[in-house]
Amino acid sequence: MLTCVASYPLLCEQVASDSEAKERYDDWVRRTIDWLSAMYGDRLVSAVEHTDEAHPHVHAFILPLHDPACSARDLNPAWQAKTKAEAAAREGGHSDREAVKQGNAAYRSKAREVQDDYHQRVGVPCGLTRIGPARERLSRAQWQARKAEARRNARLQRQLDDRIAGLIDAEADQARSHDEMETRLVGLVDQVESELRAAETQLSQAAEKEREADHRLARVKTAEAAMQADKEALTRERREFQAETTRQATGAARTTVRTAMRVLAGVLDGSVRPNREKSGLKITDAALEQDVARLGIREAITPLALAFANVWERLSNRLTNRERAQEAEAVRAALSSGEDEINRRKSRGYRP
Secondary structure, eight states, X not given: OEEEEXXXXXXXXXXXXXHHHHHHHHHHHHXXXXXXXXXXXXXXXXXXXXXXXXXOEEEEEEOOTTOTTOOGGGGSHHHHHHHHHHHHHHHTTOOHHHHHHHHHHHHHHXXXXXXXXXXXXXXXXXTOOSSOHHHHTOOHHHHHHHHHHHHHHHHHHHXXXXXXXXXXXXXXXXXOOHHXXXXXXXXXXXXXXXXXXXXXXXXXXXXXXXXXXXXXXXXXXXXXXXXXXXXXXXXXXXXXXXXXXXXXXXXXXXXXXXXXXXXXXXXXXXXXXXXXXXXSEXXXXXXXXXXXXXXXXXXXXXXXXXXXXXXXXXXXXXXXXXXXXXXXXXXXXXXXHHHHHXXXXXXXXXXX
């Protein structure tokens, strides 16, 4: 048995409390049953109205009366299209998988065709839209406009029906020729179809504009997200660069100060002394000489070292050997404590 269910969009209480709504609903029930009868004939054995849920609906039951195989599935036009498409594909040499794929496509196409036919023969005369607002992502205003357009189309259809009926009566009364009546009817149908096509074009254009607006909004949001990501990445890179620069500068300053202290200490032990002209330094400690050259501080440290050497020479000439040794040790201790201070500042976040 094939079962078909058709549901009306108004609520049961709306239909029951509004006489005009009840009249439209009764017209919908009649047209729905007429549509099923035209499709299935005497195989439509029952149609039952239900009001036990939110929306009133009709259950129709169709039996495969003239089919020896009693295949209710073959009563479905979409299934018939699927079966034919698969058979044609296999006869054309396609694989089973491709045949099923083509059959499924034919099934969906035929199902849409059946629903479109129902909409044209029942939905349009009853002022109903093809699909609801959520499917097309319509705003409330757009959906209200769509429903108003459907009601207008229904009124046009009823006007067309009334005018056709009037023409038929007039032709019967006035005995007009069949050709004249047909010409007038065709003109009226063409007019209504033209209006319907114009309305569909307007709705299609409105939907296209809305889709374009959605696409533009999506592109703007994507661009904003990309810009934000680039900004965050740039901020991280700048912070890392600043941290690395500070670290390198701190290390260079620390090394420079320690080397300068080693130069001064060298004055005490004689590994650093003024040259003959007392205009430069002579460094006999190869490692110290290499560090001074690598850091490029010879020019900066020379005046200090020469002054320190001059003071130390004058002081040494007035001291005994023992006193000189004691003073040298005291200066070395002071320089050593200075290097300890550099290391201590390093642990506390030393900055150059």
